[in-house]
Amino acid sequence: MIELSGLTVKFGGVNALDAINATFNAPVNGIIGPNGAGKTTTMNVISGFLKCTGRIAWNGQDIGQMPAHKHTRWGLRRSFQKEQIADDLTIAENLQVILDATPGSRADKRADMERALELTGLTAQASTPAGGLNTFQRRLTDVARCLVGNPKIVKFDEPGDGLSREEANRLGDLILQVPEVTGATVLVIDHDVDLIERICVETLVLDFGKRIAFGPTRAVLDDPHVKAAYLGIEDVE
Template sequence: MKILQAKEVTKRFGELAAVKDLTFEVEKGEIFGIAGPNGSGKTTLFNLISGVYSGSGDIIFEGENIHGLRPFQVCHKGVARTFQIPILFPSITVYDNIRVGAHFGVLKGKNEKERINEVIDFVGLRGRENIVAEHVDLFDKRLTMLAGALATQPRLLLVDEPIAGLSPREVRDSVALFQKINRELGITIIIIEHLMKVLVEVSHRLMIINNGEKICIGPPEEVTQNKEVIEVYLGG
């Protein structure tokens, strides 16, 4: 079953087509990796899916076209995201930052406090939840942002370069955490990442884009052997 279908999605900034006629599908339950050179349109694609921008074409989530909805509406439908550069309120605690995230999403079901405490344990922030956000390190800032997204109880999670600048150990922990989110919570994940080794390890399928266009999609072992991918992205 497809959880997301993008059909001929295009976003222009003046003359520049940052995303161009992009068509692809994401299966429910998979970890779907996206890579491509700097400026190839990866973050713009996330901005389109999450309602930050709207362009042309269809973005179908669980059978419903969500293209053009506002970000909070997309979140209420069950899609959450994290940002390439951690977006947090620096002067409030980790806990309160997660609460802001939780507020953005669905408010039915479990009470908010319970949801927040669950995600704090799940991502491994317990013990650091009362620290003011500007005083935690980059890894914990990323975990805070991720926890806020998880607290909205998404069925699809978009993560934009979650491991850039982390230590090898933090990278390993991040990979394990994404796999745990996928397996234990049953959340479908789309992950943008430059480090191919990590992307290949974590993804069930991969899509490589260049200049806003899809150049290859498939299982990691196939994509990394693709001639055009080697040419434009991996280096020959």
């Protein structure tokens, strides 16, 4: 369970996040909204990159004051809009960078890497330099990095960006397996409403830093206020 209580971020006189409350109980959860709504700001706050007022808790544990450099060891993983992989390292070496920052025996880490490579279908390419990968392979490598080291929270920021429909569907199937394989709670930001509807049990909708809806994804997407703010239909009173 991830609980956001009164989450507020101010940039000068602008409320980037305005007292956001949400409790994510589902294995895979979505965060959606138009550009500038506060989605990535929410991810950055949970990651410890931005200071905020309010409380962030995981299964009752307050993690909001945890320094960002301790998050990897604790179990927080994040896939950014632009894949954060090193082109001069192989796929396996990109995973090893994460494992080197987490506790565990060498044997356990090796087994952990093998599991992540198998789950993402990258076992045969493990020794391939990342600089030679295509867009989908790079995204899979980024996902594999999120699977190692006993993650507790895994966050995906626009994972379907730049992918074909078939690739986005394959990625969605992979994300659905993350909670079962790792035990982690997953948060997904994406403008692909079809992907969000298919994989996310619960969804938070933001607009101008405010919460406008939260709940079961299908019900949220049917909310007239969500359609007005996010789906571009005529506004509602």
